[in-house]
Amino acid sequence: xxxxxxxxxxxxxxxxxxLLTVVIILPxxxxxxxxxxxxxxxxxxxxxxxxxxxxRSFVLLSLDFDPGTRPELYPQALAICRHLLxxxxxxxxxxxxxxxxxxxxxxxxQIAAAFPDKKYGTDFVVLPYRAVFLATVTQLATDxxxxxxxxxxxxxLRGMPIMEGVRNYKDMGLAVEISxxxxxxxxxxxxxxxxxxxxxxxxxxxxxxxxSPYVQTGQLKGxxxxxxxxxxxxxxxxxxxxxxxxxxxxxxxxxxxxxxALLSNIALIVMKFI
Amino acid sequence: xxxSMLILGxxxxxxxxxxxxxxxxxxxxxxxxxxxxxxxxxxxxxxxLYFFQVxxxxxxxxxxxxxxxxxxxxxxxxxxLSQLIPKLSWLSRYTLTFxxxxxxxxxxxxxxxxxxxxxxxxxxxxxxxxxxxxPMAIFNTFFxxxxxxCVLTYFFFSVESKGxxxxxxxxxxxxxxxxxxxxxxxxxxxxxxxxxxxxxTLYKYGGEHYLYSTPVLVLxxxxxxxxxxxxxxxxxxxxxxxxx
Amino acid sequence: xxxxxxxxxxxxxxxIGTLTLATYFIPHRVSLLYLDGMNSWLSIIYSYAILxxxxxxxxxxGKKIVRQSQGWGYSLFMFLGFFLVFVPACLSSGKxxxxxxxxxYGWTYQYLFQPLSSTMFSVLAFYIISTIxxxxxxxxxxxxxxxxxxLILILGNVPMGQLLWEDIIxxxxxxxxxxxxxxxxxxxxxxxxxxxIGLAVGGVVTCLKMIFTIERSYLGRDS
Numbered sequence: 191x192x193x194x195x196x197x198x199x200x201x202x203x204x205x206x207x208x209l210l211t212v213v214i215i216l217p218x219x220x221x222x223x224x225x226x227x228x229x230x231x232x233x234x235x236x237x238x239x240x241x242x243x244x245x246r247s248f249v250l251l252s253l254d255f256d257p258g259t260r261p262e263l264y265p266q267a268l269a270i271c272r273h274l275l276x277x278x279x280x281x282x283x284x285x286x287x288x289x290x291x292x293x294x295x296x297x298x299x300q301i302a303a304a305f306p307d308k309k310y311g312t313d314f315v316v317l318p319y320r321a322v323f324l325a326t327v328t329q330l331a332t333d334x335x336x337x338x339x340x341x342x343x344x345x346x347l348r349g350m351p352i353m354e355g356v357r358n359y360k361d362m363g364l365a366v367e368i369s370x371x372x373x374x375x376x377x378x379x380x381x382x383x384x385x386x387x388x389x390x391x392x393x394x395x396x397x398x399x400x401x402s403p404y405v406q407t408g409q410l411k412g413x414x415x416x417x418x419x420x421x422x423x424x425x426x427x428x429x430x431x432x433x434x435x436x437x438x439x440x441x442x443x444x445x446x447x448x449x450x451a452l453l454s455n456i457a458l459i460v461m462k463f464i
Numbered sequence: 465x466x467x468s469m470l471i472l473g474x475x476x477x478x479x480x481x482x483x484x485x486x487x488x489x490x491x492x493x494x495x496x497x498x499x500x501x502x503x504x505x506x507x508x509x510x511x512x513l514y515f516f517q518v519x520x521x522x523x524x525x526x527x528x529x530x531x532x533x534x535x536x537x538x539x540x541x542x543x544x545l546s547q548l549i550p551k552l553s554w555l556s557r558y559t560l561t562f563x564x565x566x567x568x569x570x571x572x573x574x575x576x577x578x579x580x581x582x583x584x585x586x587x588x589x590x591x592x593x594x595x596x597x598x599p600m601a602i603f604n605t606f607f608x609x610x611x612x613x614c615v616l617t618y619f620f621f622s623v624e625s626k627g628x629x630x631x632x633x634x635x636x637x638x639x640x641x642x643x644x645x646x647x648x649x650x651x652x653x654x655x656x657x658x659x660x661x662x663x664x665t666l667y668k669y670g671g672e673h674y675l676y677s678t679p680v681l682v683l684x685x686x687x688x689x690x691x692x693x694x695x696x697x698x699x700x701x702x703x704x705x706x707x708x
Numbered sequence: 709x710x711x712x713x714x715x716x717x718x719x720x721x722x723x724i725g726t727l728t729l730a731t732y733f734i735p736h737r738v739s740l741l742y743l744d745g746m747n748s749w750l751s752i753i754y755s756y757a758i759l760x761x762x763x764x765x766x767x768x769x770g771k772k773i774v775r776q777s778q779g780w781g782y783s784l785f786m787f788l789g790f791f792l793v794f795v796p797a798c799l800s801s802g803k804x805x806x807x808x809x810x811x812x813y814g815w816t817y818q819y820l821f822q823p824l825s826s827t828m829f830s831v832l833a834f835y836i837i838s839t840i841x842x843x844x845x846x847x848x849x850x851x852x853x854x855x856x857x858x859l860i861l862i863l864g865n866v867p868m869g870q871l872l873w874e875d876i877i878x879x880x881x882x883x884x885x886x887x888x889x890x891x892x893x894x895x896x897x898x899x900x901x902x903x904x905i906g907l908a909v910g911g912v913v914t915c916l917k918m919i920f921t922i923e924r925s926y927l928g929r930d931s
Contacts, residue, residue, distance in 0.1 A: 199842070203841070204488065206834075207488050207489075207837070211663075218660075218663060227867065227885060228885030230893075231889050256825060257825040258828070260661065262657045288514070291517070292804050292817040299808070319513070320751075321518045321754050326747075328747055329744060375578075379578045383574070383582070394654050395654035398892075399896045400900055402892060403901045403904060407583065407585065409578065417653060418866075436664075437866060440653065440656050441866045441868035443660075443833075443837075444653070444863070444865065444866045444869055445872075447837060448863060448869065450840050451841075451844050451855070452859075454842075454844065458846070469815060473819035477819050480820070484824070498785075503765070504785065504786040504787060504788060504789025504791075505789040505792065506821065507761070507790050508789060508790040508793030509817065509821045512793060512813070513802070514755050515797075518755040522751055522752050537750075537753050541752060541754075541756025542756055544756060544759070545760060545763065548763055548764060554713045554928075557714075557927055558720065560926060561718065561721040561724070561927075564918060564926060565721040565724030569724065570728055572729055572915050573729065573733075575908045575915075580908040607894055607895075611898030612902050612905075615899055616902045616905060619902065637850060639895065643898075643899030645853065646891050649862045649865065652840075653862075655830070658826065658829050658830040658833060
C-alpha cells in the first residue's frame with residue numbers, strides 16, 4: 191500500500207495536465223447550466239452604487255487589460271457597461287494599457303450591436319490610448335479636452351452630444367477601472383482620494399483581495415473579482431452572458447483541484463500510519 | 465477583412481497556441497520558435513503603439529506646428545539610450561533622476577493619505593457605529609482591529625520577538641496564512657479562467673467554418689511527437705551500438 | 709567630472725522631488741501648471757524609453773545570429789515576429805480598423821499578439837494543478853489554516869462547489885457564501901491592511917531617502 195501511494199505521489203505530472211485538459215474541454219463541448227447561489231458583498235455594493243446614480247451621469251470606463259487577462263476582465267467590463275447603458279448613463283471608454291486598444295475596438299462593436307438604440311457620440315464614445323496615466327488623470331481634473339481633443343477615430347470631442355456639460359471631474363459621476371495591474375490602485379490614489387470622484391472597479395481574482403481594504407473604507411464604491419464577480423454582476427442585471435457560461439465550465443477544474451488537494455493530503459496521513 | 469483571412473487567422477492562432485502548449489509535454493523546437501516569435505511580436509506591437517499613439521501626436525505633430533519646447537523632453541528621452549553604451553551610461557542619470565524625483569514627490573502624500581491614514585481610519589471608524597449595528601458586525605469590527613494589530617506586530621522587527629510580542633505575532637501569522645490561503649483559492653480561479661479562454665477559442669476554431677483547424681493541428685502535433693520519439697530512440701540505439 | 713556625473717543628477721532629484729512634494733500642499737494655479745508641464749514631459753520621455761528595450765533586444769539576438777551561437781535560428785523568429793507586426797502597422801498608419809474593417813495591423817494583433825500573449829499566461833494553470841497535487845501538503849497548523857481557507861475559496865467560487873458544501877455542511881447553518889464573504893471582507897482585509905500600512909511606511913521612507921539623496925543605488929556604479 192505504501193509503495194502504491196509513493197508511486198502515486200511521484201506520478202508524471204503530464205498525466206495531470208491531460209486530466210485537466212479533458213476536464214475543461216468536456217464541459218465546453220457539453221455545457222451545464224448552474225447558477226451562483228449567492229452574490230458577494232463587494233459586487234452587490236458596486237451594483238447598488240450604479241443603480242443609485244442619476245440618469246445621464248457621465249462615466250469614465252477605463253479598460254486597462256491586455257489579452258493575458260482578457261478572459262476574466264472582458265466579461266466584467268461588458269456586464270458593467272451593459273448596466274450603465276441600461277440605466278441611460280453616458281460612457282466614455284478609455285485605456286492606459288498598451289495591449290488594450292484592440293480589445294476596446296472589439297468591445298465597442300459588441301456594445302453597439304447589443305444596444306442598437308444607443309448612438310456613438312451621444313451615449314458612448316471611445317477615447318484614444320494614453321501612455322502616461324498620471325499626466326492624463328491630473329489634466330482631467332481641470333480640462334478633459336486638453337488631454338482628449340479628439341476621440342479614438344480623430345473626431346473632435348468638444349461638440350459631441352455626449353460631452354455636453356462635461357469639462358472635468360466635477361461634471362462626472364463615476365470612474366470605473368477594469369484592470370489587473372497596478373493602474374488599479376493608482377485610480378484610487380490620484381483620482382478617488384485626490385479629486386473625490388467615486389471609483390469602482392473590476393480586477394482579476396488574484397489581485398481582488400489586495401484591494402478589498404479599499405472597499406471597506408469606502409475608497410472603492412464596489413469591486414468585482416475575476417470571473418465570479420462578472421457572473422454575479424450578470425445575475426444582478428439579469429443578463430447571463432459569457433461569465434455565467436464560463437463559470438459553468440470552471441465548475442469541473444475547480445472540483446478537480448479540490449479532489450486532488452484532499453486526496454493527496456489524505457494519502458499523506460494514511461502513509462504516516464502505515 | 466475577407467473570409468479566407470479569418471480562416472487563416474484561426475489556423476495561425478491554433479498553431480501558435482498549441483505550439484506553446486506543446487512545452488507541457490516536452491521542450492521542443494516548435495515551442496522555442498513560438499516563444500521567440502512571441503518576443504518579436506510583443507516588441508513589434510509595443511513599438512508600433514508607442515510610435516503611432518504617443519510619439520507622433522506628442523512630438524512629431526507639435527514640432528510640425530512649431531512648438532519646439534518638446535525638444536527638451538525628447539533629448540531627455542534620447543539620453544536614456546546612453547545606457548546601451550557603458551562609457552556614456554551616466555548621461556541617462558539626468559532623465560532617471562528627473563522621473564524618480566517627480567514620482568517620489570507625488571507618491572509620498574498619496575501613499576500617506578490612501579494607504580496609511582485612510583486605512584487606520586477604516587480600522588477605527590466602525591467603532592463609532594457600534595451601537596447601531598448587529599452582533600456579527602460588532603464582532604467583525606473588533607476582529608479587524610485586533611487582527612491588524614497582530615499582523616503589524618509580526619512585521620515589527622525593531623522589537624525582539626519573545627514573550628507577549630511573540631504570542632501576538634503568532635496570531636498575526638495565522639491571519640496571514642488565512643489571507644494567503646484565500647489568495648491561493650482565488651489564484652486557482654484566475655488561472656483556470658485564462659486557460660478556459662484559450663480552450664474556448666480552440667474549440668470555436670475546431671468547427672467546420674474554420675476547416676477543423678484545431679483537431680487537424682492536434683493530430684499533426686501528436687504525429688510529430690510520435691515520429692520524434694522513434695527517431696530519438698533510433699538515434700540513441702545507433703549511438704549505443706557504435707559505442708559498443 | 710564627478711560634478712557632472714553625480715552632483716547635478718542628485719541636485720535634479722532634490723529640486724524636482726521637493727517641488728513636486730510642495731505642490732501637494734500649495735493649492736495654487738502655479739502648482740497645477742507645474743504638474744501639467746511635468747506630466748507632459750514625462751509622457752514624451754516614456755515614448756522614448758521603449759527604444760532602450762527595443763535596441764537591446766535587437767542587439768542581443770543580432771549578435772547571436774552573426775556569431776551563429778547555439779540556438780541562433782530561433783532568433784530569426786524574433787525578427788520575423790517583429791516585422792510581421794511592425795510592417796503592417798506602418799502600412800495601416802497604426803490603425804487596427806478603418807471604417808469597421810480590420811486592417812492588416814488589426815489582423816496581426818488579433819491572430820498573432822492576442823493568442824501568444826493569452827496562451828503564455830494560461831500555461832500557469834497546468835502548473836497550479838501540479839503544485840496542488842505535489843506541494844500542497846499540510847505539515848503544520850499554519851499550513852492547515854492556509855489549506856482550509858484555500859479549499860473554502862475553491863469551493864465557494866463556483867456553483868458546483870457551493871452546491872456540494874450546502875449538501876454536506878449546509879444543514880449546520882454555516883453557509884459557504886457567508887463564510888467566503890467573511891474570509892474575503894474581514895480576515896483578508898485585516899491581513900492586507902497590516903501589509904499595506906507596513907508597505908506605506910516603508911515606501912514613504914524610501915522615497916524620502918531618494919529625495920534627500922541618502923539612497924543613490926538607482927544611479928548605478930561610482931555614485
